Amino acid sequence: MPGSHWNPDFGAAASAVALPVGPDLSCLQDPELFFAESPQDVEQAKALCRGCKARIACLAGALERREPWGIWGGELLLRGAIIPRKRPRGRPRKTDVAA
Numbered sequence: 181m182p183g184s185h186w187n188p189d190f191g192a193a194a195s196a197v198a199l200p201v202g203p204d205l206s207c208l209q210d211p212e213l214f215f216a217e218s219p220q221d222v223e224q225a226k227a228l229c230r231g232c233k234a235r236i237a238c239l240a241g242a243l244e245r246r247e248p249w250g251i252w253g254g255e256l257l258l259r260g261a262i263i264p265r266k267r268p269r270g271r272p273r274k275t276d277v278a279a
């Protein structure tokens with residue numbers, strides 16, 4: 181099973197503000213979505229984070245912990261770093277495709 185957003189450790193960023201925790205967090209209502217494979221689901225999870233009051237602290241904590249993957253604070257993380265988007269499965273093309 182991938183990591184879990186349950187009882188996330190927001191790290192040092194959490195000390196300054198009261199953060200929402202518990203079932204109100206979108207990532208706790210549908211945790212699988214935040215570790216999704218499809219690019220559409222990844223974008224949906226990122227959109228759900230945009231309205232979360234814990235977003236900044238969540239992202240800071242995830243970067244501090246170097247989360248291996250998943251959506252944290254509205255960003256897609258891979259091996260502890262933010263990446264812009266998830267690559268689809270399969271081999272990369274050998275040649276560029278004309279637009």
Ligand code: SF4
Pocket residue numbers: 185188205206207208214228229232233234235236238239251252253254
């Ligand atoms: S920002 Fe996203 S991943 Fe982080 S606690 Fe909020 S809903 Fe969950």
